Amino acid sequence: MSDIIRVQDVSYEYERADEQGELAVRGVSMRVKKGEWLSILGRNGSGKSTLIKLLNGLFLPTHGSVTVGNFDTRDENHIWDVRQTVGMIFQNPDNQIVATIVEEDVAFGLENLGVSPKEIRQRVDAALAAVRMSEYAAAAPHMLSGGQKQRVAIAGALAMEPDVLLMDEPTAMLDPGGRREVMETVERLHRERGLTVVLVTHFMEEALRGDRVIVMQDGRAILEGPPRELFAKEAEAICRAGLELPPMAELARRLRAKGLSVPGEPMTVEEMAAAFGALRRERRGKHAG
Amino acid sequence: MPVEVRDLTHTYNEDSPFAAAALRDVSFAIEDGEFLGVIGHTGSGKSTLIQHLNGLIRPTSGTVIVNGLDLSDKSTDLRRVRRRVGLVFQYPEYQLFEETVQKDIAFGPRNLGLDGDEVQRRVEEACALVELPFAAVRDKSPFELSGGQKRRVAIAGVLAMEPEVLILDEPTAGLDPAGRDAILALIRRWHEGGRTIVMVSHSMEDVARLADRILVLDHGKKAMEGTPREVFADAGRLQEMGLDVPAATRLARELSDRGFDVPRDLYTLEELEEALLRAFGEGGSAC
Numbered sequence: 001m002s003d004i005i006r007v008q009d010v011s012y013e014y015e016r017a018d019e020q021g022e023l024a025v026r027g028v029s030m031r032v033k034k035g036e037w038l039s040i041l042g043r044n045g046s047g048k049s050t051l052i053k054l055l056n057g058l059f060l061p062t063h064g065s066v067t068v069g070n071f072d073t074r075d076e077n078h079i080w081d082v083r084q085t086v087g088m089i090f091q092n093p094d095n096q097i098v099a100t101i102v103e104e105d106v107a108f109g110l111e112n113l114g115v116s117p118k119e120i121r122q123r124v125d126a127a128l129a130a131v132r133m134s135e136y137a138a139a140a141p142h143m144l145s146g147g148q149k150q151r152v153a154i155a156g157a158l159a160m161e162p163d164v165l166l167m168d169e170p171t172a173m174l175d176p177g178g179r180r181e182v183m184e185t186v187e188r189l190h191r192e193r194g195l196t197v198v199l200v201t202h203f204m205e206e207a208l209r210g211d212r213v214i215v216m217q218d219g220r221a222i223l224e225g226p227p228r229e230l231f232a233k234e235a236e237a238i239c240r241a242g243l244e245l246p247p248m249a250e251l252a253r254r255l256r257a258k259g260l261s262v263p264g265e266p267m268t269v270e271e272m273a274a275a276f277g278a279l280r281r282e283r284r285g286k287h288a289g
Numbered sequence: 290m291p292v293e294v295r296d297l298t299h300t301y302n303e304d305s306p307f308a309a310a311a312l313r314d315v316s317f318a319i320e321d322g323e324f325l326g327v328i329g330h331t332g333s334g335k336s337t338l339i340q341h342l343n344g345l346i347r348p349t350s351g352t353v354i355v356n357g358l359d360l361s362d363k364s365t366d367l368r369r370v371r372r373r374v375g376l377v378f379q380y381p382e383y384q385l386f387e388e389t390v391q392k393d394i395a396f397g398p399r400n401l402g403l404d405g406d407e408v409q410r411r412v413e414e415a416c417a418l419v420e421l422p423f424a425a426v427r428d429k430s431p432f433e434l435s436g437g438q439k440r441r442v443a444i445a446g447v448l449a450m451e452p453e454v455l456i457l458d459e460p461t462a463g464l465d466p467a468g469r470d471a472i473l474a475l476i477r478r479w480h481e482g483g484r485t486i487v488m489v490s491h492s493m494e495d496v497a498r499l500a501d502r503i504l505v506l507d508h509g510k511k512a513m514e515g516t517p518r519e520v521f522a523d524a525g526r527l528q529e530m531g532l533d534v535p536a537a538t539r540l541a542r543e544l545s546d547r548g549f550d551v552p553r554d555l556y557t558l559e560e561l562e563e564a565l566l567r568a569f570g571e572g573g574s575a576c
Contacts, residue, residue: 043465044436146331172463175330175491177531202465242467247536247558254562260569269536273543279569
């Protein structure tokens with residue numbers, strides 16, 4: 001897989017009026033590969049939200065460089081190419097909806113780019129269909145549920161036809177149903193269209209759905225790898241970073257500590273139920289033998 | 290300080306074309322020292338409901354009675370209620386405004402007209418209750434603190450009013466797992482210290498772990514009310530309402546369906562761990 005975003009030894013310092021600035025990101029180097037789902041985990045204040053905002057030129061690095069496709073994010077001549085390649089969704093659905101009708105909201109970015117009305121129509125319809133919100137095209141956003149609002153926000157990003165979708169805790173303010181809706185939508189777009197996803201989240205189960213995880217601590221990337229591998233092998237480092245294992249992985253770990261050998265590396269409810277099924281068969285086999 | 294809500298209806302923009310019923314005929318009671326969890330989909334009326342409990346908004350119809358005072362009665366002095374019912378909004382750290390932590394926490398008690406010594410005592414006690422090192426943070430700007438610390442300062446500002454009933458709207462939203470566990474442990478301690486707690490949450494796990502009783506709102510109506518056991522008994526109905534049961538409960542039921550000797554009414558990982566060790570541990574029969 002080729003790299004679509006390259007982050008080279010990047011530091012970022014927030015400017016403060018009264019005193020010395022503070023490094024929120026310290027010397028991070030990383031890649032986002034085309035078509036992958038990368039999750040970024042870390043405590044509040046670990047630098048993960050700052051890092052994700054560096055990936056589309058919302059923030060520009062204090063040191064080092066961020067390249068999106070062929071463009072350095074500091075290159076003002078190409079900042080719109082960067083933003084069009086890399087769309088972004090934020091935590092609060094109410095803060096990113098600007099229009100009073102759903103389809104107008106989805107069209108907002110395109111209108112600003114001067115896309116022809118005919119093409120806007122096509123792209124908006126396609127984007128709403130992609131998040132399964134077509135029937136709400138004429139609805140008022142404030143009448144929608146939180147999960148639906150986030151799907152509209154995703155449609156607004158998709159209408160720009162980005163290669164990468166950045167999401168900063170998109171489910172933090174949603175109810176369980178909304179969380180399911182948004183994660184299923186993202187998973188489908190990733191799987192069916194090859195959308196590259198970068199997800200910042202505090203929910204370990206969400207990271208489990210992705211291909212790769214980076215754990216941030218004190219502005220540095222301290223762990224990197226496939227989620228299942230990290231949750232299985234780096235449990236201690238993950239807890240030290242203020243995080244936790246997905247609930248079922250945590251349960252398996254506790255049971256093993258008490259001497260019950262749970263087979264495999266179950267991380268979801270379904271996998272855990274299957275693991276106990278296997279354990280039962282194994283024990284029955286022993287009894288029979 | 291008992292709370293009684295009877296036939297509470299609230300309509301925003303009443304008498305206008307934009308009238309929207311946020312709550313419809315909601316009735317329930319909260320007993321002294323109880324921990325009530327409130328769950329419901331986004332827009333189900335949770336935030337509207339809790340704003341009635343300290344008189345921030347008045348019912349369109351129905352009554353809210355706090356410690357014998359009827360908040361729907363226009364002659365009731367709401368300040369008497371507000372100092373006893375503390376409300377911590379969602380993302381309370383956005384409401385910090387003072388120059389220093391000390392001043393921010395002192396703002397409420399000072400407005401009560403308390404003397405300087407009493408204000409100081411309350412500020413220090415509130416800091417201790419949220420486990421902030423007072424000496425280290427008192428002169429700092431609240432805006433210099435980390436996200437989790439800011440939230441603690443904001444909650445301390447409410448605790449400094451020494452409320453008997455504490456209402457928290459999604460106190461753990463946006464916090465990392467360690468920050469979430471720390472806040473939940475504090476809330477549990479305040480409850481054990483005798484306070485009545487009302488906690489609104491989207492986390493079924495958090496509610497299952499802490500609440501004595503759960504109120505479920507759906508499209509402005511009370512859909513269910515009962516112990517976690519009673520409310521989480523019907524996973525299908527909760528899912529239809531945009532909610533869920535805790536992951537531990539889902540596993541317990543999946544295993545029970547497969548014929549394992551595991552109770553169906555388990556809500557926390559701790560309970561599940563114990564049940565699985567009983568069923569599978571040394572001497573356990575495995576089925």
